[in-house]
Amino acid sequence: MTAQVSFVHPPYPWFFEYWQQFVEQVTTERLPHALLLKGIEGIGAEALATAMAQYLLCRTPIDARSCGHCRGCELLVAGTHPDFIQLVPQEKSHVIKVAQVRELTAILANTAQQGGRKVVLVAPAEMMNVEAANAILKNLEEPANETVFILVAFQSARVLPTIRSRTSQIALPTPRWGDALAWLDGQQVTRSADLLSATGGAPVKALTWFNNKQLEVHDDIAQCLSRGLKGEISPVDVGKKLAAYDLLVVFGLLLLWLQRAIKVQCAQLNDDLPVVQNLAILPAVRLYSVLDTVQGRMAQLYAGSNPNKVLATEELMLIVQGFLAERARRQRQG
Numbered sequence: 001m002t003a004q005v006s007f008v009h010p011p012y013p014w015f016f017e018y019w020q021q022f023v024e025q026v027t028t029e030r031l032p033h034a035l036l037l038k039g040i041e042g043i044g045a046e047a048l049a050t051a052m053a054q055y056l057l058c059r060t061p062i063d064a065r066s067c068g069h070c071r072g073c074e075l076l077v078a079g080t081h082p083d084f085i086q087l088v089p090q091e092k093s094h095v096i097k098v099a100q101v102r103e104l105t106a107i108l109a110n111t112a113q114q115g116g117r118k119v120v121l122v123a124p125a126e127m128m129n130v131e132a133a134n135a136i137l138k139n140l141e142e143p144a145n146e147t148v149f150i151l152v153a154f155q156s157a158r159v160l161p162t163i164r165s166r167t168s169q170i171a172l173p174t175p176r177w178g179d180a181l182a183w184l185d186g187q188q189v190t191r192s193a194d195l196l197s198a199t200g201g202a203p204v205k206a207l208t209w210f211n212n213k214q215l216e217v218h219d220d221i222a223q224c225l226s227r228g229l230k231g232e233i234s235p236v237d238v239g240k241k242l243a244a245y246d247l248l249v250v251f252g253l254l255l256l257w258l259q260r261a262i263k264v265q266c267a268q269l270n271d272d273l274p275v276v277q278n279l280a281i282l283p284a285v286r287l288y289s290v291l292d293t294v295q296g297r298m299a300q301l302y303a304g305s306n307p308n309k310v311l312a313t314e315e316l317m318l319i320v321q322g323f324l325a326e327r328a329r330r331q332r333q334g
């Protein structure tokens with residue numbers, strides 16, 4: 001259950017005040033037994049959670065930071081700390097399963113092996129399936145001594161309300177554009193503004209995209225969908241072309257673009273990404289309905305079976321057809 005994690009301390013600059021608040025709660029012994037960090041994917045919430053875990057398990061923190069060389073820190077970095085339990089989707093699965101929670105419950109029943117706290121990290125918390133979520137609820141209701149739960153959610157609305165209500169919720173803001181850009185430039189990232197725009201302002205995701213050359217994939221998908229929405233290629237061809245990519249990536253991008261198109265519609269914001277402009281021809285209420293469809297399809301893809309891939313591709317074609325019909329209706333109206 002102990003997957004490899006990378007440790008970041010101190011955490012990203014945009015989390016500075018949250019970090020300070022956390023450290024103060026720890027030092028004054030007022031830390032809630034369960035935290036829920038909520039923020040969009042790609043701003044580094046998991047890294048913040050991991051840094052918190054390390055701080056809680058460090059034996060000799062210095063200047064509001066974990067020391068990096070005590071036994072606790074060493075075991076954590078090696079991925080072998082017996083009192084640090086991570087619940088993350090297991091390989092090839094997109095969900096956190098009940099078996100993982102049962103294993104956790106068994107570990108929590110024993111005293112901490114290193115004699116201090118136990119820390120449980122759940123990320124992303126919305127990926128717990130229903131059985132897992134219900135099973136972990138018991139642990140949250142009757143917290144074992146000296147155990148701290150840190151949950152991370154990118155879509156907190158998908159976390160069971162009963163779980164949310166038993167945690168202290170921290171809404172992590174998306175960093176300011178200028179701060180994010182400055183940070184990316186400091187990492188020697190080229191096309192930083194394009195990357196930041198493509199990732200919806202999430203700098204950590206932008207850096208990953210830069211390292212994995214994901215921007216090219218993004219540009220391809222955006223261009224294909226744009227051409228489909230304008231009727232330059234048929235919905236069938238859009239489906240065929242996009243099915244060549246990981247459909248979770250495709251739907252993830254579509255979700256992001258729909259959210260931006262809704263902002264264009266509702267807040268009269270400008271968006272310079274052509275695919276967003278093409279999506280924004282629908283009124284917000286209909287964009288929300290497409291968004292629902294996309295979220296539903298993503299949930300099915302996360303559950304992960306092959307026939308869903310075919311359905312998902314068809315869904316893409318239907319979505320494109322819907323936009324084309326709207327475009328045609330507008331042209332008729334002149």
Ligand SMILES: [Zn+2]
Nearest residue numbers: 058067070073
């Ligand atoms: Zn340490």
